[in-house]
Amino acid sequence: MASVSANCLRFGCSANQVFNISKISRGVKLVSMGWGRSTAGFPSLRTLRLRVAAAKSETVERVINIVRKQLALPPDTKVSPESTFNKDLGADSLDTVEIVMALEEEFGIAVEEENSENIVTVQDAADLIEKLVEKK
Incomplete structure (x- = not known):
């Protein structure tokens, strides 16, 4: 391993x-x-x-709400911290960029391009947000 x-x-x-x-x-x-x-x-x-994970549940919930809004997901769509943007939620690369931009605006952070490439799941996004907010 x-x-x-x-x-x-x-x-x-x-x-x-x-x-x-x-x-x-x-x-x-x-x-x-x-x-x-x-x-x-x-x-x-x-x-x-x-x-x-280290991300607070409030951060994860805020990320889930933003993802739901950006992808216009129906209310019955299950979105969990383990949900992947591409496979589980059907997001393409443009959707992912828009989600990252919405997260930056919501949390008042700037996500470097190399960091955004590592965001695969909702939990990844929440963990990165908390890390960047902590640095601020």
Whole structure:
């Protein structure tokens, strides 16, 4: 399994399970669990990622409301922190740019282009917003 930071603990739980816990940023941890290894010792492609996020629930709700508005989603459309903009919500690249612009306006922040490329889920957006608001 690839680690995303130097603060990574790797636990071999059994012959077929490996857990990685990586500290990504302040208060955010990414846990990867992989099962099975090929005979060459490479991890299998079956990986489950769990994310313990730092973003406040109010921030996540504000992001969800903006996403709903920008994408003109029907009220019965489920939008959760794990919802992906492209796959789950059907946003294209222009929609994503408009969402980022609306988030910048709502929260009074500026999102760098390289940071906006890392926003895949609603939770990613909320985490980035809190990080940028904290820096302000």
